[in-house]
Amino acid sequence: MVKRTTDGWHGCPIRYSAAIFGDNWCLLILRDLMFKGAKHYGDFMDAGEGISTNILASRLAKLEDEGVIQKHPDPEHGKRFVYSLTNKGLGLLPAMLEIINWAEVWDDQTEVPSKFAKELRKDRATLTRKIVDDLRHTND
Amino acid sequence: MVKRTTDGWHGCPIRYSAAIFGDNWCLLILRDLMFKGAKHYGDFMDAGEGISTNILASRLAKLEDEGVIQKHPDPEHGKRFVYSLTNKGLGLLPAMLEIINWAEVWDDQTEVPSKFAKELRKDRATLTRKIVDDLRHTND
DNA sequence: CGATTGTACTTGCAAATAACAAGTATAATC
DNA sequence: GATTATACTTGTTATTTGCAAGTACAATCG
Numbered sequence: 001m002v003k004r005t006t007d008g009w010h011g012c013p014i015r016y017s018a019a020i021f022g023d024n025w026c027l028l029i030l031r032d033l034m035f036k037g038a039k040h041y042g043d044f045m046d047a048g049e050g051i052s053t054n055i056l057a058s059r060l061a062k063l064e065d066e067g068v069i070q071k072h073p074d075p076e077h078g079k080r081f082v083y084s085l086t087n088k089g090l091g092l093l094p095a096m097l098e099i100i101n102w103a104e105v106w107d108d109q110t111e112v113p114s115k116f117a118k119e120l121r122k123d124r125a126t127l128t129r130k131i132v133d134d135l136r137h138t139n140d
Numbered sequence: 141m142v143k144r145t146t147d148g149w150h151g152c153p154i155r156y157s158a159a160i161f162g163d164n165w166c167l168l169i170l171r172d173l174m175f176k177g178a179k180h181y182g183d184f185m186d187a188g189e190g191i192s193t194n195i196l197a198s199r200l201a202k203l204e205d206e207g208v209i210q211k212h213p214d215p216e217h218g219k220r221f222v223y224s225l226t227n228k229g230l231g232l233l234p235a236m237l238e239i240i241n242w243a244e245v246w247d248d249q250t251e252v253p254s255k256f257a258k259e260l261r262k263d264r265a266t267l268t269r270k271i272v273d274d275l276r277h278t279n280d
Numbered sequence: 281c282g283a284t285t286g287t288a289c290t291t292g293c294a295a296a297t298a299a300c301a302a303g304t305a306t307a308a309t310c
Numbered sequence: 311g312a313t314t315a316t317a318c319t320t321g322t323t324a325t326t327t328g329c330a331a332g333t334a335c336a337a338t339c340g
Contacts, residue, residue: 011250013243014236015189018167027158041288049155052328057289067246078336079287088246095238096154102235103153106207106228110151181317192299197318218307219316 020066021092025051025059030089033069034096034131037138039082040074068092090132097124160206161232165191165199170229173209174236174271177278179222180214208232230272237264 021027032038032047044056051059060083063069068089074080085092101120103110112120119127161167172178172187184196191199200223203209208229214220225232241260243250252260259267 011247012171013240013247013250013252014167014171016243016247016250017239018164022162022164022167024158024162027154027162031152031154042286045288050328052330053289054291054329055327077287079334080336081288091242091246095235095242098235098238099157100153102231103156106231107151107153107156110153110156112153182315185317190299192301193318194300194320195298217316219305220307221317 020063020068023059025049025055026063029056029059029063030068030085030092030096033083033085033089034093034135039084040080041083044083063089085135090135093128093131094124097128160203160208163199165189165195166203169196169199169203170208170225170232170236173223173225173229174233174275179224180220181223184223203229225275230275233268233271234264237268 021030028047028049028051029038029044032044036043036047038044038047041056041060044051044060045053060069060071064071067086069083070086071081071083074082097120100112101117104112104117104120116127161170168187168189168191169178169184172184176183176187178184178187181196181200184191184200185193200209200211204211207226209223210226211221211223214222237260240252241257244252244257244260
């Protein structure tokens with residue numbers, strides 16, 4: 001029998017995590033970074049979820065403050081920034097994949113491309129590594 | 141190279157999930173159910189996070205509506221209800237464990253009991269099964 | 281070169297939501 | 311019969327969000 005208390009968890013991991021991304025918009029921003037190739041401010045605005053610009057700006061700033069994402073000037077365009085996941089942010093990929101898997105199992109409205117879903121069920125570790133590699137390269 | 145778009149995801153799994161538990165309080169309620177043995181309304185109130193009673197009531201109702209938790213009259217006490225995770229709710233345990241693991245790795249304030257953290261790193265599948273079994277039994 | 285467009289925001293205001301405090305209903309206990 | 315326990319609801323105030331507009335600066339167009 002597993003001890004199922006967090007009495008000793010003075011710094012509770014869920015409280016910490018919830019404060020960072022326990023928020024509708026932050027989760028969608030992370031999704032866009034991980035799976036939609038979003039890089040610029042406008043990519044998040046155009047993701048089709050209807051986020052307003054002030055909320056987007058505040059969430060990006062918060063995620064940057066927390067060290068989950070980073071922002072660099074775009075060498076290709078003066079006034080533009082490239083947003084990307086830090087290693088800490090990349091560390092959230094396994095959790096996101098579990099969430100995707102859960103929705104795929106329990107929500108019949110959810111449509112995950114079948115190849116992705118299959119890989120998710122069959123070999124999660126390899127899929128995770130492939131996505132991380134991919135993100136690291138496009139970030140360079 | 142993995143296809144990293146959710147263009148075809150008409151029913152996006154992250155959007156679905158974020159709408160259900162992409163919320164500070166819902167995550168803490170799920171934590172209390174999974175790891176703190178919370179069963180009654182008062183248990184959530186007394187979890188020490190300072191949730192107010194109207195918010196708790198609305199979140200419990202929402203999670204019940206979404207089929208993540210269920211509520212049954214307590215046979216031991218007339219006016220009391222026992223809250224518990226449904227199978228759908230139990231399905232979120234792997235995601236929660238990933239989140240806990242992430243916080244343990246990246247937040248130095250986070251304190252997970254070392255035995256738990258070790259099991260989490262070493263044999264996640266077994267740990268998950270043990271917790272689910274445990275929860276299922278205490279729910280009966 | 282001046283005007284327009286693209287990009288990443290900020291500001292102001294109305295509307296929605298959350299926090300706080302108090303009250304209610306019913307069952308059990310003293 | 312009065313008090314306590316439990317799970318809420320209701321009302322009010324404070325905070326956050328959503329929406330619309332505006333700003334600042336770089337690049338591009340004519």
